[in-house]
Amino acid sequence: MQQDNANRQSDDMHTRIADALSKISICTRSVAQYGRSHPIIDEMVGNAHQAVAQLLVIQPTLAIAAGESYLALESFPIEDGSGTLTAFAETLHARKVTELRLISGITPAELIDFAEILSLSPENLAIRGGISSEMTRRQISHIQTFSGVLPTESREAKDPADIYEESIMLVEQAMKAVESGLQIPVPEIRAVVAESLHSLIKDDSALLALTGIRSYDHYLSEHSVNVCILSMVLSKDLGLDAASTLELGISALLHDVGKVFVNPDIVRKPGKLTEEEWQQIRRHPAEGARALAGLPDLPALASTIALEHHVRSDGSGYPAVSMTHRPHLLSRLVAIVDTYDALTTERPYRERWTAQQAIAWMLYEAPGQYDRQLMARFAARARLYPLGSLVRLKKGDYAVVVAGSNAHPKQPTVRIITSADLPKDAPIEIDLFTNTDPAFEIDSIAQPVEVLLPYADRLVAV
Ligand SMILES: [Fe+2]
Ligand SMILES: [Fe+2]
CATH class of the missing domain: 1.10.3210.10 (Hypothetical protein af1432)
Incomplete structure (x- = not known):
């Protein structure tokens, strides 16, 4: 079940990343086509920024590997239904980008600048010293590109x-x-x-x-x-x-x-x-x-x-x-x-x-x-009564919590361990949510030593 959940979460993450990257790719194409000051750009950048910023809340750094015609996250290719991501991967690849990193704090202005850089031809970029130096020159700090061999530094979350x-x-x-x-x-x-x-x-x-x-x-x-x-x-x-x-x-x-x-x-x-x-x-x-x-x-x-x-x-x-x-x-x-x-x-x-x-x-x-x-x-x-905790009931019995429910934290199921009226060695379990006898309500959290008190004489005698 846990594995299923983990798989579902990772599928969901891939879908959201695919969506955000498609939006960035569309921005890039539009900036190349219409120029950065066209009225349509603001809305597109806004959409792309919103999608990316939401992702970066969950994962502060996203490292996307760029292959010749595909993008991948943690070695898994990101599915591309529309072909937009393939085109984006090709754009990055032609500019020698093997990894793209998106970092929490990214701004819409950085996205526009990045799109404008990608609209430059690979030759033009090479004359300017390559994509990374152009990004540094424009002070883009929340988008990073790496070329050649993928960086080896750890991408693991912080301790x-x-x-x-x-x-x-x-x-x-x-x-x-x-x-x-x-x-x-x-x-x-x-x-x-x-x-x-x-x-x-x-x-x-x-x-x-x-x-x-x-x-x-x-x-x-x-x-x-x-x-x-x-x-x-x-x-x-x-x-x-x-x-x-x-x-x-x-x-x-x-x-x-x-x-x-x-x-x-x-x-x-x-x-x-x-x-x-x-x-x-x-x-x-x-x-x-x-x-x-x-x-x-x-x-x-x-x-x-x-x-x-x-x-x-x-x-x-x-x-x-x-x-x-x-x-x-x-x-x-x-x-x-x-x-x-x-x-x-x-x-x-x-x-x-x-x-x-x-x-x-x-x-x-x-x-x-x-x-x-x-x-x-x-x-x-916070588990008011963690499993295994000892409680004293209103009628004076001591009990151990053996089950609990989130819906009724004050009424767990308990197993009575010491009782004046129950035969010795006859543990009984009571669900305090369904039980209506107030005598069985929990009176307080008990310290283990309290349970021994009724037997104090015998303990001293031993
Ligand atoms: Fe305070
Ligand atoms: Fe406080």
Whole structure:
């Protein structure tokens, strides 16, 4: 089944690449025919750019091999129904291009320039020093061409640990920039979040594991990167498209930039905050939103999320908003993963909670603060009750979770392991979703040692 899915995804990718390359090829032909300033060119370039940019969200670099009369991706020829790709391959081949690379950040202007270069005859290009030097002369950096033997450098995606490190570095740079009124490195942030997303789409386990490792020194930047990763994972689960998920990731990474204006001693203070200190904390959403508003290339969502990530669905939280104001869906999503990440991190004023404790608190102790549907999806993903976890039921029995469902994360199937009224060695399984007896409801997550408590006397005797 997994193999089938992988094949389907790769077929889909080939179809989309074929479509994007056809559009580039049509642009190239049209620029050669009508010249770059003809009104028809804008629309064609717009179509080609949109198709390519969408692909580069999923895969930040596309390396297309160009044969004499075919194009190939990772050694597989790209199917060409209309003959457009064959013609494009021949155009590239005649100009000695053996590989074409399209890189995230590509602009419509670069596409027009590239099309114009390809409209030059091979002889004319040779006089100008070849296609690569013409591309460099026109400062095209997101389209690259290689000639001769295919480049041997690795085309593999970056190591998730490197992506994580780079994200930490960039968020720290962004915070320094906000503090000193300098420019936030938006293109670099966009590129690294796209790498994260690409890595998550392929396999989310490595990056998710990294969100669980904490070091006290870099709390704020690690927290920001974790919120970025967790937001994108939840967005992917909800079925949001790659472009929206990327915008969300960028915004989530910057959600706490307003904290640079909070005195670090307050953030690290172990004791209770004074009213004045608390007020400083409550200002960080508005400060962050102000710093991010209207920045070129940054999604408008970034400012919205910075402002709304501490607003709660029941009207609590900050800044104070009218009861009729409903925060943006993605602000409500970030509010959930933000709280979850904060609770599962050790802070000077409290110990680190387990994932299950954090989810249980958000579901049971703070009901109404978080979007119910999003919370259910998140609980399912974070596995409120992972398989094998030990729970205490309301009637006092202990049970092990043996099955669960995404639709009902609070009601898994459990197997009772200790019970006052069940005969010894008679494990029974109960599906808590269909079971209506409140005595069997889950009361709390249990620690393994608790299960031994009823037998304490006997254990001591041994
Ligand atoms: Fe915050
Ligand atoms: Fe936060």
